[in-house]
Amino acid sequence: MIELSDVRKVFPARRGAAEVAAVDGVTLSVAAGEFAGVVGPSGSGKSTLARLVNLLERPTSGRVAVDGQVLTDLDDDGVRRARRSVGMVFQHFNLLDSRTAAGNVEHPLELAGVGRVERRRRVADLLDLVGLADRHASRPAQLSGGQKQRVAIARALAAHPKVLLCDEATSALDPASTTGVLDLLRRVRAELGLTVLLITHEMAVVRAVCDSAVLLESGRVVDGGRLTDVLARPHSPLAAQLLPAPAVAGRDGDLVRVTVTDSAPEGRVLRTLAGELGLDVEVAGGSVETVAGRRFGRLLLSVTGDDGRLDAALQRLRDGGSLVERAVPGDEPPAIGAHDEPATAEQPSAPRLLDAPGVPL
Numbered sequence: 001m002i003e004l005s006d007v008r009k010v011f012p013a014r015r016g017a018a019e020v021a022a023v024d025g026v027t028l029s030v031a032a033g034e035f036a037g038v039v040g041p042s043g044s045g046k047s048t049l050a051r052l053v054n055l056l057e058r059p060t061s062g063r064v065a066v067d068g069q070v071l072t073d074l075d076d077d078g079v080r081r082a083r084r085s086v087g088m089v090f091q092h093f094n095l096l097d098s099r100t101a102a103g104n105v106e107h108p109l110e111l112a113g114v115g116r117v118e119r120r121r122r123v124a125d126l127l128d129l130v131g132l133a134d135r136h137a138s139r140p141a142q143l144s145g146g147q148k149q150r151v152a153i154a155r156a157l158a159a160h161p162k163v164l165l166c167d168e169a170t171s172a173l174d175p176a177s178t179t180g181v182l183d184l185l186r187r188v189r190a191e192l193g194l195t196v197l198l199i200t201h202e203m204a205v206v207r208a209v210c211d212s213a214v215l216l217e218s219g220r221v222v223d224g225g226r227l228t229d230v231l232a233r234p235h236s237p238l239a240a241q242l243l244p245a246p247a248v249a250g251r252d253g254d255l256v257r258v259t260v261t262d263s264a265p266e267g268r269v270l271r272t273l274a275g276e277l278g279l280d281v282e283v284a285g286g287s288v289e290t291v292a293g294r295r296f297g298r299l300l301l302s303v304t305g306d307d308g309r310l311d312a313a314l315q316r317l318r319d320g321g322s323l324v325e326r327a328v329p330g331d332e333p334p335a336i337g338a339h340d341e342p343a344t345a346e347q348p349s350a351p352r353l354l355d356a357p358g359v360p361l
């Protein structure tokens, strides 16, 4: 549904600043109906990439195709028409303050020349879809952040798009509103068969809704794939961001990092170390979650006992398919998101996390 081939966007030098290759040779494919994420640190080119998908920015070179149509081959009029099949949702909603919720949703329909009766019918359906039928007459200033984003989503859906681009759509929202907006995006994806490309620096958002993701650094895709595949590769750069390893500083004893997957559950590791080998094991940090219907997690164990026995046990566990390794302070990569703190060794609630996977946000 979305195909980017070797896309570059270079912003020219200005006011003494050097030129910037904001997007630098990105090749990317998002299948119809997929919920795909783009993550990366600030300045890595995420927003530019989103704007390239609907040609709000024309690429310096490369090819952009959406729904089989090569947008980069079209003139400006053709791009404007094609853009109707791509809805966009922004971090700060971009609503017209002077218009009501209904008026905002109606706006793109007016621009598209849709007749009044049909517009009114469509606006009512859309406000109903996003759960705001009773707020149609409210102005943006009278709505909460989550409600404003719902209006923005309704507006983005007005022209029956096939693709929804969400640029940091939940970054200005509190956790409860974030959950509500993500639930809505998931529901409209399913009900309308949309393809969603979600740009975010919040890893919890990606874990909660995405089927696949790419990691962007300095305008380049450095890692990516289906979330379930990526998370099963603990040393993949994207996995390290999505499910940060618990920090190991300030712990005594030997530290063992365990990557939990459906096929490598933590129970066997704990049984082997504590039960069979009689080593003292304490869960020092970490979490286990359900992502795309499967269990994933990172745990840090503090192990006390004979060093030789521990090495032998780790080897035996690895031979049996468990993902275990000794952890060294400072060997975990820094997380991207300022709002997305990595699990720390100081977390007191390890037993709850072990017992209660499945709360991704």
Ligand SMILES: Nc1ncnc2c1ncn2[C@@H]1O[C@H](COP(=O)(O)OP(=O)(O)OP(=O)(O)O)[C@@H](O)[C@H]1O
Residues within 6 Å of the ligand: 011, 012, 020, 021, 022, 040, 041, 042, 043, 044, 045, 046, 047, 048, 049, 201
């Ligand atoms: N219109 C522009 N003119 C010049 N440089 C730009 C322009 N837009 C973006 N850039 C530069 O391109 C790079 C990528 O910016 P972009 O906004 O795409 O990154 P981002 O990953 O979305 O960042 P953030 O998460 O902070 O929003 C940055 O170095 C930025 O300064």
